[in-house]
Amino acid sequence: MAAETSLKDQMLAAVPHLRAFAISLSGSVDRADDLVQSALLKGLDNLDKFQPGTSMQAWLFTILRNDFLTQARKSKREVEDPEGAWAEKVAVMPEQGARLDFTDMLAALSKLPVDQREALLLVAAEGLSYEEAAKICGTNIGTIKSRINRARSRLAEFLNFDAQDDLGPDRLVKAALFMHSGP
Known part of the structure; x- marks a missing residue:
């Protein structure tokens, strides 16, 4: 001791x-x-x-x-970020919400008529132009635009979306419902 x-x-x-x-x-x-x-x-x-x-x-x-x-x-590996601006940019959304949203989206997609679902997936999910989707579906551009517009409206109903703000940060959901929704 x-x-x-x-x-x-x-x-x-x-x-x-x-x-x-x-x-x-x-x-x-x-x-x-x-x-x-x-x-x-x-x-x-x-x-x-x-x-x-x-x-x-x-x-x-x-x-x-x-x-x-x-x-x-x-x-040396740390980044000084007193305002939290950097952390905000690299924030990762929790996966469980996206997984549930994806499941809901698949269920809603399955309720769409085949021609609407096909047009929406070609343009929103695959990123094809209206022209390319029209060729694949064997129809004209106006019909593709109409099918996509109806599909988006029906999906919004099925998923209970009132406004674009309800969609949160998920880019894929926003793309499927609102991308190319113009004339």
């Missing part, structure tokens, strides 16, 4: 030196205090690994320096 107390006394004696070293590394008193506290806690947790007869101060300096370098490497 006396040897352990002596080690703790050595740790306490090293604190001012650790603090000065941490300030010189970090350039910030607050960050330096955090580094010293972390080094002391890690030192206490690993006191059994300290080699008696060696310098406690040097050992704690090594712990502090390693902690500082680890934090510096981590901070």
Whole structure:
């Protein structure tokens, strides 16, 4: 117990030196205090690994320096974003809602007449032009536009959409219901 107390006394004696070293590394008193506290806690947790007869101060300096370098490497990968603008751009929508929306969309699509479903899928899902869809379906562009318009209206009814705002952020649902809905 006396040897352990002596080690703790050595740790306490090293604190001012650790603090000065941490300030010189970090350039910030607050960050330096955090580094010293972390080094002391890690030192206490690993006191059994300290080699008696060696310098406690040097050992704690090594712990502090390693902690500082680890934090510096981590901070290089981090993007400062105090306003949350970057995080907002990379936000990912939860999958469960999209999966349920997809299931609902498939059910609604299956209720459409075949000619409307075919026209809508060719243009909205496959990205074909009205002209290309008309050729595939063996009809004219006006008929394709009419079928797509009716299909979108029916889907909106089946899915209980009152306005475009009800669709949320799902681009595929918006595309199926509103893309190319002009003349």
